[in-house]
Amino acid sequence: MRIIGGVLKGLRLNPPKNLPVRPTTDLAKEALFNILLNKIEFEGIKVLDLFSGTGNISLEFASRGAAEVVSIDRSIHCINYLKDTARQHKLTQIKTFKADVLKYLQLETEQYDLIFADPPYDMNQIPELPKIIFEKNLLLPGGLLIVEHQSLQNLSNHPAFTEQRKYGHSSFSFFQVNQ
Template sequence: MRIISGKHKGRRLVAPKNLPVRPTTDMCKESLFNILNNYFNFHGLKILDLFAGTGNISYEFASRGAGPITSVDGDMGCVNFIKKTATELDLDISVIKSDVFKFLEKSKASYDIIFADPPYDLSQENFEKIIELIFENELLDKEGMLIVEHSKHTKLDHLSNFSFSKSYGGSVFSFYEFESEDEEEIEFEDEG
Protein backbone atom coordinates (compact mmCIF):
# COMPACT_ATOMS: atom_id res chain seq x y z
CA MET A 1 0.00 0.00 0.00
CA ARG A 2 1.14 3.54 -0.53
CA ILE A 3 0.31 6.98 0.84
CA ILE A 4 -1.11 8.99 -2.04
CA SER A 5 -0.80 12.59 -0.89
CA GLY A 6 0.44 14.93 1.82
CA LYS A 7 3.74 15.01 3.68
CA HIS A 8 4.35 11.26 3.18
CA LYS A 9 3.21 11.21 -0.47
CA GLY A 10 4.53 8.17 -2.33
CA ARG A 11 5.63 6.35 0.85
CA ARG A 12 5.17 2.60 0.48
CA LEU A 13 4.20 0.56 3.52
CA VAL A 14 4.36 -3.21 3.73
CA ALA A 15 2.05 -4.86 6.24
CA PRO A 16 2.75 -8.33 7.63
CA LYS A 17 1.22 -11.05 5.47
CA ASN A 18 -0.64 -12.70 8.37
CA LEU A 19 -3.01 -9.80 9.19
CA PRO A 20 -6.73 -10.64 8.70
CA VAL A 21 -7.37 -7.69 6.38
CA ARG A 22 -8.68 -6.64 2.97
CA PRO A 23 -7.09 -3.21 2.49
CA THR A 24 -8.90 -0.56 0.48
CA THR A 25 -7.22 -0.51 -2.93
CA ASP A 26 -5.12 2.50 -3.91
CA MET A 27 -7.57 3.29 -6.72
CA CYS A 28 -10.56 3.28 -4.34
CA LYS A 29 -8.63 5.25 -1.73
CA GLU A 30 -7.61 7.89 -4.27
CA SER A 31 -11.23 8.21 -5.46
CA LEU A 32 -12.48 8.51 -1.86
CA PHE A 33 -10.03 11.29 -1.02
CA ASN A 34 -10.84 13.13 -4.25
CA ILE A 35 -14.47 13.23 -3.06
CA LEU A 36 -13.54 14.28 0.49
CA ASN A 37 -11.30 17.07 -0.87
CA ASN A 38 -14.46 18.77 -2.15
CA TYR A 39 -15.97 18.85 1.36
CA PHE A 40 -13.12 19.27 3.81
CA ASN A 41 -9.85 20.99 4.56
CA PHE A 42 -8.20 18.07 6.36
CA HIS A 43 -5.97 20.12 8.67
CA GLY A 44 -6.88 19.41 12.30
CA LEU A 45 -9.95 17.27 11.59
CA LYS A 46 -10.84 14.64 14.20
CA ILE A 47 -11.01 11.27 12.44
CA LEU A 48 -12.33 7.89 13.56
CA ASP A 49 -11.19 4.88 11.53
CA LEU A 50 -13.25 1.78 12.37
CA PHE A 51 -12.08 -1.73 11.44
CA ALA A 52 -8.79 0.05 10.73
CA GLY A 53 -6.91 -3.09 9.60
CA THR A 54 -3.48 -2.05 8.32
CA GLY A 55 -4.22 1.63 9.07
CA ASN A 56 -4.21 2.46 5.36
CA ILE A 57 -6.95 5.12 5.64
CA SER A 58 -5.59 6.53 8.92
CA TYR A 59 -2.15 7.13 7.38
CA GLU A 60 -3.70 8.89 4.39
CA PHE A 61 -5.69 11.26 6.62
CA ALA A 62 -2.64 11.90 8.84
CA SER A 63 -0.35 12.56 5.87
CA ARG A 64 -2.82 15.23 4.70
CA GLY A 65 -2.73 17.04 8.06
CA ALA A 66 -5.77 15.54 9.80
CA GLY A 67 -5.54 14.68 13.46
CA PRO A 68 -6.09 13.57 16.08
CA ILE A 69 -6.99 10.24 14.49
CA THR A 70 -8.40 7.28 16.41
CA SER A 71 -7.98 3.86 14.79
CA VAL A 72 -10.03 0.98 16.17
CA ASP A 73 -9.48 -2.69 15.39
CA GLY A 74 -10.07 -5.93 17.26
CA ASP A 75 -6.93 -7.70 15.99
CA MET A 76 -3.75 -7.29 18.06
CA GLY A 77 -1.52 -7.73 15.00
CA CYS A 78 -3.28 -4.85 13.23
CA VAL A 79 -3.13 -2.67 16.35
CA ASN A 80 0.62 -3.29 16.76
CA PHE A 81 1.33 -2.59 13.07
CA ILE A 82 -0.57 0.73 13.15
CA LYS A 83 1.18 1.79 16.39
CA LYS A 84 4.60 0.94 14.93
CA THR A 85 3.92 2.74 11.63
CA ALA A 86 2.41 5.81 13.33
CA THR A 87 5.50 6.09 15.56
CA GLU A 88 7.93 5.66 12.64
CA LEU A 89 6.16 8.32 10.55
CA ASP A 90 5.38 10.59 13.53
CA LEU A 91 1.63 10.58 12.84
CA ASP A 92 -1.09 11.80 15.24
CA ILE A 93 -2.81 8.39 15.47
CA SER A 94 -3.95 6.68 18.65
CA VAL A 95 -4.86 3.02 18.30
CA ILE A 96 -7.49 1.22 20.33
CA LYS A 97 -7.83 -2.57 20.43
CA SER A 98 -11.55 -3.11 20.75
CA ASP A 99 -14.56 -4.75 19.26
CA VAL A 100 -15.98 -1.93 17.11
CA PHE A 101 -19.55 -2.37 18.37
CA LYS A 102 -18.45 -2.13 22.02
CA PHE A 103 -16.35 0.93 21.18
CA LEU A 104 -19.33 2.64 19.50
CA GLU A 105 -21.58 1.90 22.47
CA LYS A 106 -19.12 3.39 24.99
CA SER A 107 -17.44 6.26 23.13
CA LYS A 108 -18.33 9.81 24.16
CA ALA A 109 -16.18 11.66 21.60
CA SER A 110 -17.42 13.21 18.37
CA TYR A 111 -15.57 13.23 15.06
CA ASP A 112 -15.50 15.26 11.85
CA ILE A 113 -15.11 12.19 9.64
CA ILE A 114 -15.82 8.57 10.53
CA PHE A 115 -14.66 5.87 8.13
CA ALA A 116 -15.84 2.28 8.62
CA ASP A 117 -14.52 -0.63 6.56
CA PRO A 118 -16.04 -3.77 8.10
CA PRO A 119 -15.43 -7.22 6.63
CA TYR A 120 -17.55 -7.45 3.48
CA ASP A 121 -19.17 -10.65 4.79
CA LEU A 122 -20.56 -8.88 7.87
CA SER A 123 -24.34 -9.32 8.04
CA GLN A 124 -26.64 -6.63 6.62
CA GLU A 125 -28.02 -6.19 10.15
CA ASN A 126 -24.56 -5.46 11.58
CA PHE A 127 -23.73 -3.01 8.79
CA GLU A 128 -26.92 -1.14 9.66
CA LYS A 129 -26.13 -1.34 13.39
CA ILE A 130 -22.78 0.45 12.85
CA ILE A 131 -24.53 3.39 11.17
CA GLU A 132 -27.35 3.48 13.74
CA LEU A 133 -24.94 3.45 16.71
CA ILE A 134 -22.88 6.31 15.26
CA PHE A 135 -25.92 8.55 14.86
CA GLU A 136 -27.74 7.44 18.04
CA ASN A 137 -24.64 8.06 20.19
CA GLU A 138 -23.89 11.38 18.46
CA LEU A 139 -20.37 10.35 17.47
CA LEU A 140 -20.49 12.37 14.23
CA ASP A 141 -20.13 16.14 14.31
CA LYS A 142 -23.15 18.02 12.88
CA GLU A 143 -21.03 19.14 9.90
CA GLY A 144 -19.32 15.77 9.64
CA MET A 145 -19.47 12.82 7.29
CA LEU A 146 -19.65 9.06 7.82
CA ILE A 147 -18.30 6.82 5.06
CA VAL A 148 -18.95 3.07 5.06
CA GLU A 149 -17.09 0.82 2.63
CA HIS A 150 -19.00 -2.32 1.64
CA SER A 151 -19.52 -4.77 -1.19
CA LYS A 152 -22.01 -4.06 -3.97
CA HIS A 153 -24.17 -6.87 -2.52
CA THR A 154 -24.84 -4.91 0.69
CA LYS A 155 -27.51 -2.18 0.33
CA LEU A 156 -27.34 0.74 2.78
CA ASP A 157 -29.01 3.57 0.85
CA HIS A 158 -32.34 3.16 2.68
CA LEU A 159 -30.95 4.23 6.05
CA SER A 160 -31.48 7.63 7.69
CA ASN A 161 -28.95 10.35 6.85
CA PHE A 162 -27.85 8.56 3.64
CA SER A 163 -26.45 11.17 1.27
CA PHE A 164 -24.93 9.39 -1.76
CA SER A 165 -22.79 6.42 -2.79
CA LYS A 166 -19.98 5.75 -5.25
CA SER A 167 -19.12 2.34 -6.72
CA TYR A 168 -15.68 1.13 -7.77
CA GLY A 169 -15.76 -2.42 -9.15
CA GLY A 170 -17.12 -4.64 -6.37
CA SER A 171 -16.64 -1.95 -3.70
CA VAL A 172 -19.06 0.79 -2.69
CA PHE A 173 -18.58 3.85 -0.49
CA SER A 174 -21.84 4.99 1.14
CA PHE A 175 -21.81 8.54 2.56
CA TYR A 176 -23.98 9.78 5.43
CA GLU A 177 -24.48 13.36 6.64
CA PHE A 178 -26.91 15.24 8.83
CA GLU A 179 -29.43 17.22 6.80
CA SER A 180 -28.53 20.88 6.97
CA GLU A 181 -31.23 23.36 7.96
CA ASP A 182 -31.47 24.90 4.50
CA GLU A 183 -31.91 21.50 2.80
CA GLU A 184 -35.01 20.58 4.77
CA GLU A 185 -38.29 21.01 3.00
CA ILE A 186 -40.27 24.03 4.09
CA GLU A 187 -44.00 23.50 4.37
CA PHE A 188 -46.31 26.39 3.56
CA GLU A 189 -49.82 26.53 4.88
CA ASP A 190 -52.46 26.80 2.20
CA GLU A 191 -54.26 30.08 2.68
CA GLY A 192 -57.15 29.15 0.36
Protein backbone atom coordinates in the same frame (compact mmCIF):
# COMPACT_ATOMS: atom_id res chain seq x y z
CA MET B 1 -0.47 0.04 -0.74
CA ARG B 2 0.82 3.56 -0.65
CA ILE B 3 0.05 6.96 0.82
CA ILE B 4 -1.39 9.08 -1.99
CA GLY B 5 -1.30 12.58 -0.52
CA GLY B 6 0.10 14.87 2.15
CA VAL B 7 3.49 14.88 3.82
CA LEU B 8 4.00 11.12 3.32
CA LYS B 9 2.83 11.08 -0.31
CA GLY B 10 4.34 8.12 -2.16
CA LEU B 11 5.25 6.15 0.99
CA ARG B 12 4.84 2.41 0.32
CA LEU B 13 3.21 0.44 3.11
CA ASN B 14 4.35 -3.15 3.47
CA PRO B 15 2.31 -4.79 6.23
CA PRO B 16 3.03 -8.39 7.19
CA LYS B 17 1.26 -10.89 4.92
CA ASN B 18 -0.47 -12.68 7.80
CA LEU B 19 -2.69 -9.78 8.94
CA PRO B 20 -6.45 -10.58 8.88
CA VAL B 21 -7.32 -7.73 6.49
CA ARG B 22 -8.77 -6.78 3.13
CA PRO B 23 -7.19 -3.36 2.57
CA THR B 24 -8.96 -0.67 0.60
CA THR B 25 -7.36 -0.76 -2.85
CA ASP B 26 -5.19 2.15 -3.98
CA LEU B 27 -7.68 2.84 -6.79
CA ALA B 28 -10.68 3.02 -4.42
CA LYS B 29 -8.71 4.99 -1.82
CA GLU B 30 -7.58 7.52 -4.43
CA ALA B 31 -11.17 7.92 -5.64
CA LEU B 32 -12.40 8.34 -2.06
CA PHE B 33 -9.86 11.02 -1.22
CA ASN B 34 -10.59 12.85 -4.49
CA ILE B 35 -14.25 12.99 -3.40
CA LEU B 36 -13.27 14.14 0.09
CA LEU B 37 -11.07 16.93 -1.30
CA ASN B 38 -14.28 18.60 -2.47
CA LYS B 39 -16.20 17.94 0.75
CA ILE B 40 -13.88 18.61 3.70
CA GLU B 41 -10.79 20.44 4.86
CA PHE B 42 -8.33 17.79 6.10
CA GLU B 43 -6.21 20.15 8.18
CA GLY B 44 -7.16 19.92 11.85
CA ILE B 45 -10.05 17.42 11.61
CA LYS B 46 -10.78 14.68 14.11
CA VAL B 47 -11.20 11.22 12.50
CA LEU B 48 -12.43 7.87 13.83
CA ASP B 49 -11.23 4.90 11.74
CA LEU B 50 -13.28 1.79 12.57
CA PHE B 51 -11.98 -1.65 11.55
CA SER B 52 -8.69 0.14 10.78
CA GLY B 53 -6.78 -3.00 9.77
CA THR B 54 -3.34 -2.01 8.46
CA GLY B 55 -4.09 1.64 9.17
CA ASN B 56 -3.97 2.53 5.48
CA ILE B 57 -6.82 5.06 5.87
CA SER B 58 -5.62 6.37 9.27
CA LEU B 59 -2.16 7.00 7.85
CA GLU B 60 -3.65 8.79 4.84
CA PHE B 61 -5.66 11.16 7.04
CA ALA B 62 -2.64 11.81 9.30
CA SER B 63 -0.44 12.47 6.26
CA ARG B 64 -2.98 15.06 5.08
CA GLY B 65 -3.02 17.01 8.34
CA ALA B 66 -5.76 15.52 10.50
CA ALA B 67 -5.29 16.74 14.09
CA GLU B 68 -6.40 13.45 15.63
CA VAL B 69 -6.99 9.99 14.20
CA VAL B 70 -8.45 7.32 16.49
CA SER B 71 -7.98 3.83 15.01
CA ILE B 72 -9.93 0.82 16.26
CA ASP B 73 -9.32 -2.81 15.34
CA ARG B 74 -9.69 -6.10 17.18
CA SER B 75 -6.43 -7.55 15.83
CA ILE B 76 -3.46 -6.80 18.06
CA HIS B 77 -1.18 -7.51 15.09
CA CYS B 78 -2.90 -4.81 13.02
CA ILE B 79 -2.80 -2.36 15.93
CA ASN B 80 0.90 -3.06 16.51
CA TYR B 81 1.70 -2.57 12.80
CA LEU B 82 -0.13 0.76 12.75
CA LYS B 83 1.48 1.90 16.03
CA ASP B 84 4.96 1.04 14.71
CA THR B 85 4.34 2.75 11.35
CA ALA B 86 2.93 5.88 13.01
CA ARG B 87 5.89 6.02 15.43
CA GLN B 88 8.41 5.50 12.63
CA HIS B 89 6.96 8.44 10.66
CA LYS B 90 6.32 10.63 13.73
CA LEU B 91 2.53 10.67 13.28
CA THR B 92 1.74 11.39 16.92
CA GLN B 93 -1.88 12.28 16.12
CA ILE B 94 -2.72 8.58 15.56
CA LYS B 95 -4.13 6.85 18.65
CA THR B 96 -4.77 3.11 18.43
CA PHE B 97 -7.12 0.91 20.43
CA LYS B 98 -7.53 -2.85 20.30
CA ALA B 99 -11.26 -3.39 20.63
CA ASP B 100 -14.35 -4.96 19.13
CA VAL B 101 -15.78 -2.04 17.13
CA LEU B 102 -19.43 -2.62 18.08
CA LYS B 103 -18.56 -2.73 21.79
CA TYR B 104 -16.31 0.32 21.40
CA LEU B 105 -19.12 2.29 19.76
CA GLN B 106 -21.46 1.53 22.68
CA LEU B 107 -18.97 3.21 25.05
CA GLU B 108 -17.72 6.04 22.82
CA THR B 109 -18.86 9.57 23.70
CA GLU B 110 -16.43 11.73 21.67
CA GLN B 111 -17.62 13.44 18.50
CA TYR B 112 -15.74 13.40 15.20
CA ASP B 113 -15.62 15.40 11.98
CA LEU B 114 -15.33 12.18 9.98
CA ILE B 115 -15.89 8.50 10.75
CA PHE B 116 -14.66 5.88 8.31
CA ALA B 117 -15.76 2.24 8.72
CA ASP B 118 -14.37 -0.64 6.66
CA PRO B 119 -15.93 -3.71 8.30
CA PRO B 120 -15.43 -7.27 7.09
CA TYR B 121 -17.78 -7.66 4.12
CA ASP B 122 -19.39 -10.74 5.69
CA MET B 123 -20.31 -8.90 8.90
CA ASN B 124 -24.09 -9.03 9.36
CA GLN B 125 -24.26 -5.78 11.35
CA ILE B 126 -22.97 -3.45 8.58
CA PRO B 127 -26.41 -1.78 8.21
CA GLU B 128 -26.42 -1.19 11.99
CA LEU B 129 -23.26 0.96 11.90
CA PRO B 130 -24.93 4.19 10.67
CA LYS B 131 -27.82 3.61 13.07
CA ILE B 132 -25.50 3.22 16.08
CA ILE B 133 -23.27 6.15 15.09
CA PHE B 134 -26.20 8.54 14.62
CA GLU B 135 -28.07 7.35 17.73
CA LYS B 136 -24.92 7.91 19.78
CA ASN B 137 -24.44 11.35 18.17
CA LEU B 138 -20.78 10.61 17.37
CA LEU B 139 -20.52 13.08 14.48
CA LEU B 140 -20.08 16.81 14.87
CA PRO B 141 -22.52 19.09 12.98
CA GLY B 142 -21.67 18.76 9.29
CA GLY B 143 -19.78 15.54 10.09
CA LEU B 144 -19.42 12.74 7.60
CA LEU B 145 -19.71 8.95 7.97
CA ILE B 146 -18.31 6.73 5.21
CA VAL B 147 -18.94 2.98 5.24
CA GLU B 148 -17.04 0.74 2.83
CA HIS B 149 -19.01 -2.37 1.86
CA GLN B 150 -19.76 -4.79 -0.97
CA SER B 151 -21.32 -3.08 -3.96
CA LEU B 152 -24.30 -5.46 -3.85
CA GLN B 153 -25.24 -4.20 -0.39
CA ASN B 154 -27.58 -1.20 -0.15
CA LEU B 155 -27.38 1.12 2.86
CA SER B 156 -29.56 3.89 1.40
CA ASN B 157 -32.52 3.36 3.75
CA HIS B 158 -30.87 5.35 6.58
CA PRO B 159 -32.23 8.94 6.75
CA ALA B 160 -28.72 10.47 6.80
CA PHE B 161 -27.64 8.57 3.64
CA THR B 162 -26.48 10.94 0.88
CA GLU B 163 -24.82 8.82 -1.83
CA GLN B 164 -23.10 5.55 -2.77
CA ARG B 165 -20.03 5.39 -4.97
CA LYS B 166 -19.11 2.04 -6.54
CA TYR B 167 -15.59 0.88 -7.38
CA GLY B 168 -15.84 -2.68 -8.68
CA HIS B 169 -16.91 -5.00 -5.87
CA SER B 170 -16.45 -2.26 -3.26
CA SER B 171 -18.64 0.74 -2.53
CA PHE B 172 -18.49 3.73 -0.24
CA SER B 173 -21.78 4.88 1.27
CA PHE B 174 -21.81 8.44 2.59
CA PHE B 175 -23.93 9.73 5.46
CA GLN B 176 -24.00 13.31 6.70
CA VAL B 177 -25.22 15.10 9.79
CA ASN B 178 -27.47 18.02 9.00
CA GLN B 179 -25.71 21.26 9.86
